[in-house]
Amino acid sequence: MAKIFYQEDCNLSLLEGKTIAVIGYGSQGHAHALNAKESGCNVIIGLYEGSKSWAKAEAQGFEVYTAAEAAKKADIIMILINDEKQAALYKESIEPNLEEGNMLMFAHGFAIHFNQIIAPKNVDVVMIAPKGPGHTVRSQYQEGKGVPCLIAVSQDATGKAHDMGLAYALAIGGARAGVLQTTFREETETDLFGEQAVLCGGVTALMKCGFETLVEAGYEPESAYFECIHEMKLIVDLIFESGFEGMRYSISNTAEYGDYITGPKIITDETKKAMKQVLSDIQQGVFARNWLLENQVGCPNFKATRRREATHQLEEVGTELRKLYSWNDSNKLIDN
Ligand SMILES: NC(=O)C1=CN([C@@H]2O[C@H](COP(=O)(O)OP(=O)(O)OC[C@H]3O[C@@H](n4cnc5c(N)ncnc54)[C@H](OP(=O)(O)O)[C@@H]3O)[C@@H](O)[C@H]2O)C=CC1
């Protein structure tokens, strides 16, 4: 059983007198920075000249510097820029400004695990990886709660890396929910597998396939959207609260019977075989190599797929339908 740390295991005062540079002000960056600031930490932001987030971070009360300047001023440097850009940023702006005893931090292990960044031996290297999107890390903190985090230490130069990491996890709210001990390898491989096979790739492919099946059979796209996409959240909320059993308690017996007999026809032994191949490609570094190569040539496939997906019929239908939800501030994440 993995060890889990809670608020009482964390000492926020370890961060007193320390300057935290959050490099990047996107999904995770804005959440870590605002949460840590509101927890009483001294936080500055590191960006690049021309960043669309520079003015936003200043408007939200931060001193903003280039990544190099921020790294020079800081004791703790949390790298929250895109994984695929971290190696270049590190070489150019972080490495020349590292001092003995600094703590280099990550929210995902990609760059360290796949040897994109090799830190000097005299700094701590720690990961605090929230198990949720950055906007949720922020909204949960504002509600007095937190998103669970993973902690991993790959270098402990100061002898305090673990405790400092826990203090950071408390500062961003994660320790309110729980902080699980792990390693950079385990976090990287499980996170990549989860987002590709299940959470993002798997779920959207399943929903899209269901939507297309109904529309191609002549049903209204709006009905297909409600059934295969909108209602997913409501079902997942029940699973989040009380597991598969709780969800199955809440749905009808008819739905539960259909769940048991149809699920295994959709997700088959072939699916598991495909998942094992996906995991193997992640473990062998094949996925990381392909992703980094795609970036080296300017992401043509990635950008083309993003454009194609954005124009799928389900997005048009969804945009219109979501305007009808009285509680929904339509597309608020994308608009921000
Ligand atoms: N998204 C999530 O919820 C999760 C992400 N993570 C990890 O967190 C890290 C950050 O990801 P995420 O928050 O999604 O990233 P985003 O794409 O949301 O934000 C990246 C930020 O980095 C800035 N940036 C890009 N290049 C540079 C540069 N060269 N110098 C300085 N700043 C730069 C961007 O600037 P601009 O605003 O101008 O574009 C932006 O503010 C990754 O390691 C990711 O794996 C971990 C858990 C969940």
Ligand SMILES: CC[C@](O)(C(C)=O)C(=O)O
């Ligand atoms: C599920 C996607 C994620 O791993 C996350 C929000 O945790 C990510 O990389 O964004």
Ligand SMILES: [Mg+2]
């Ligand atoms: Mg994740």
Ligand SMILES: [Mg+2]
């Ligand atoms: Mg991830």
